[in-house]
Amino acid sequence: MSVVTRFAPSPTGPLHIGGARTALFNFLYARGRGGKFLLRIEDTDRERSKLEFEREILDSLAWLGMDWDGEPLKQSLRGEAYAAAAEKLLSTGKAYRDYTPPEEVEALRQKAQEQKLPFRFREEMARKDPPKAGAPFAIRLRFPTEGVVGFDDLILGRIESQAKELDDLVIVRSGGEPVFHLCNVVDDVFQGTTHVIRGSDHQTNTLKHVVLYEALGASAPKFAHIPLIAGPDGKKLSKRDAARSALEYKEQGYLPEALVNFLARLGWSHGDQEIFSMAELIKHFDLGTVGKSMAAFNPDKLLWLNQTYIKNADGKRLAELMREHLRHEPKIAVPADEHLIKVAGIQKERARTIRELSESSWYFFMRPEQYEEKGKKFLTPEALASLGKYAKTLKGVSDFHAKPIEAATQAFLTESNLPLKDLAQPLRVALTGGTVSPGIFEVLEVLGKDEALARIEQAGKILG
């Protein structure tokens, strides 16, 4: 039997970090086994479901490199299937009509809680006859009262509970609307899902779902509950710990493969390997090697991974990403591709995000108008004098590339009996306005002869 997994978000918000990981595990598991990875939009909550969220979720998955098979199944269009399933359950006696008003159930529950007694709604408590013709009723699935219900979780192992711990599940509300549990199970049967991989917050739901599968006469898929993600402090993950939306990471300058790599390693590992391409993840990922305990979200590691990917990324791609970022900086006239690619090439090993890469490269796009305080210290009268002489050397370099510039500089240094340090740092300040930059010869090459000379001259005028 070939593997079918699915990711079933409800479009009531953007794709958050936990959802992205759940999607990823489903994706990797299916792709690694030549199976199908399906999507299902659980939009039965008409109030909270928004089309824009649905689109954002799909965009996020696409950005992260998870392609899905076929068209997403939308639950809002599947009303008939749910009604038919409920009808079947009723006619086979697996479910019953309950005329108990919701408020009444709630009151009973309240009372039980006050008395610290467990509350389970079972058939004998239900009002099974209509108080009047046409009265609203909910449909409840009859649960076993003794024995155990359970399933073999692919990650957690055997999970079971006493049947008496569960109550008769409402599968259709008194308004006639099916609830999540029914839709979820009916659709997994319909889509042929073989493996349900979801967060462990669904663990108790799954106990209910196995009863529902059986009642429907369907065989249950295999289940795998992945541990939830904790915040950096080990406590519950809150909005301030991680971005609410996967796309927010894109805006912050993260590369999708870094986020994917990070998410995969959160709760899963393959020996000592840290860096995985999507292809490697697909090849090695398995549910048996997913950990059972919660994993804390560690922003530092994400940053490190992102830096690693940026460092190894191709300059052309980085240039494109920088261009996108720089679009939000109206003051900066973004240079031509060729120039931007060079900048990316020499800057990429000192940036952890595309944002950092863009921001720390500003002096390649505009001439510094002032100098950092700690940079000014280097521009002593002697240093400025040396720079003035050095400018003549630079002017004479016909092939203005790092290597020839370096050679000419060495000659100049020998002649003037100066250590490189005494020239490089003042030069860096004059060129970039600060004390931090890539190698000075690369900077000279990228700026170009004319601009470099102009900046040296400007420094002499301002500080001389």
Added chain:
RNA sequence: GACCCCGUCGUCUAGGCUGGUCUAGGACACCGGGUUUUCAUCCCGGUAACACGGGUUCAAAUCCCGUCGGGGUCGCCA
């Protein structure tokens, strides 16, 4: 509170099923050193963990029980 799940460095984890090879390995972060024109990269080194208590055994991170801690769920939400 009840039910279910989990518990190795600060963090992500290897090892646990098939006890000895674990004086517990790797990675991030942190600290120190080296390379270097600055920063970064890179290289080398260091600090740091089997939650606790019992048991089983010649031997336990590994198996069992308990305690404590963390999480999830207890909706006519999804």
